[in-house]
Amino acid sequence: MAVEGPVRLALIGLGSIGLAAHLPAMLRSDAVQLVGMADPSRERRAVATTRAPGVPMYTDATALCGAEGVDGVVLATPPWVTTGLAERFLRAEQFVLAEKPIAVSTAEARPLTTLSTERQRRLQVGLTYRHDPALARLREWVRTGPLHGPLLIRAHIYDERLDANDPEHSARVHQTLRHGPPVLHEGAHVFDWLAFLLDGASPRVSDAWSVRTDPDVASPNLNGARLTYECGTTALVEFGWLTCELPRCELTILGQHGYAVLDGFTFRLTLTSDGETKVYDDPADRTERCFDRQLxxxxxLVSGRGDRAVPGLPEGLTALELSERIAGAASVFTIPRRERT
Ligand SMILES: NC(=O)c1ccc[n+]([C@@H]2O[C@H](COP(=O)([O-])OP(=O)(O)OC[C@H]3O[C@@H](n4cnc5c(N)ncnc54)[C@H](O)[C@@H]3O)[C@@H](O)[C@H]2O)c1
Structure with missing residues (x-):
């Protein structure tokens, strides 16, 4: 039965994306009542309190687990923390919107895959940009033209520039790399886009590579792969973090009758076909529009009006599994540290 009135949600993890995107989206929404926030960091809690005064605050997120008056939680925590928290809240029959990737490996995700179907159904994965209208537009072009037929897709995803003036950011990204390469963290989004655009088709990993430009990063900070789809489409994907300069960040799609370019940061979309270029630029900020739609x-889902999380655990696992296959294939070519000059 559908719930009337706002759904009661708590925000767990008050770090970068929690404060910059999830909290503002929750505060903007009339359909959400923010009933709690949690983070072990005192500074984070203090910042969040200034933005959402009067909302009950917790040091330990598990205080909200099974708590009366909490229909669901948004987990904006690091992926090595997210999986265990998601499992606890789902076991307590609450709804969970969990940041991507849903785990740092398919083995780590196992506690979620062994939950009952009913509990799994309550989990939405934060593959945020899947909700952007630009992706829907691209999908339409792939389905009905002018981007139909075998395609060459290139995804160049470069982010998290190394900034000597921001040691906190650098420490956070180094810490994340200890739990897997960029293909795992950024790949979650890109492989979800590809699955969305290509109707769930699963590719073969024909080639994969990795480069460690800084000997001190825990996993290679540049990764890439060549993916081959049965329909004849090839996708060349590249991911990179923590270089002082970054190449462009974009997704391009080339077919016999058209060429599309999606800006990786703004999602400004251009389509060239029949000798003409059209620009599709959404005036709303990409972060705002995607986090609003995701929420x-x-x-x-929480109110009972939707019967399935979109995207849910299956989509999160599909992206994770492909990231893992690429990371595995690429590590074959990684030069052990002692052999590097
Ligand atoms: N959807 C997107 O567009 C997007 C963008 C950036 C990051 N992310 C994802 O969001 C997640 C968080 O990234 P971030 O950049 O905000 O990281 P962050 O390190 O800035 O923030 C994580 C926060 O979680 C808190 N935390 C850790 N353990 C906790 C626990 N047990 N209970 C409650 N809070 C806990 C930390 O103290 C920190 O404040 C990552 O999985 C990342 O991949 C998604």
Missing amino acids: GAFVE
Whole structure:
């Protein structure tokens, strides 16, 4: 039965994306009542309190687990923490919107895959940009033209520039690399886009590579792969973090009759076909529009109006599994540290 009135949600993890995107989206929404926030960091809690005064604050997120008056939680925690928290909240029959990747490996994700179907159904994965209208537009072009037929897709995802003036950011990214390469963290989004655009088709990993430009990073900070789809499409994917300069960040799609370019940061979309270039630029900020839409989908799920999380655990696992296959194939070519000059 559908719940009337706002759904009661708590925000767990008050770090970078929690404060910059999830909290503002939750505060903007009339369909959400923010009933709690949690983070072990005192500074983070203090910042969040200034933005959402009067909302009950917790040091330990598990205080919200099974708590009366909490229909669901948004987990904006690091992926090595997210999986265990998601499992606890799902076992307590609460709804969960969990940041991507849902785990740092398919083995780590196992506690979620062994939950009952009913509990799994309550989990939405934060593959945020899948909700952007630009992706829907691209999908339409792939389905009905002008981007139909075998395609060459290139995804160049370069982010997290090394900034000597921001040691906190650098420490956070170094810490994340201890739990897997960029293909794992960024790949979650890109492999979800590819699955969305290509109707769930699963590719073969024909080639994979990795480069460690800084000997002190825990896993290679540049990764890439060549993916081959049965329909004849090839995707060349590249991911990179922590270099002082970054190449462009974009997704391009080339077919016999058209060429599309999606800006990786703004999602400004251009399509060239029949000798003409059209630009599709959404005036709303990409972060705002995507986090609002993502939260809207979660509200539908929690309120009982939606019967399935989109994207849910299956989509999160599919992206994770492909990231893992690429990381595994690429490590074959990684030069052990002692052999590097
Ligand atoms: N969807 C997106 O567009 C997007 C963008 C950036 C990051 N992310 C994802 O969001 C997640 C968080 O990234 P971030 O950059 O905000 O990291 P962050 O390190 O800035 O923030 C994580 C926060 O979680 C808190 N935390 C850790 N353990 C906790 C626990 N047990 N209970 C409650 N809080 C806990 C930390 O103290 C920190 O404040 C990552 O999985 C990342 O991949 C998603």
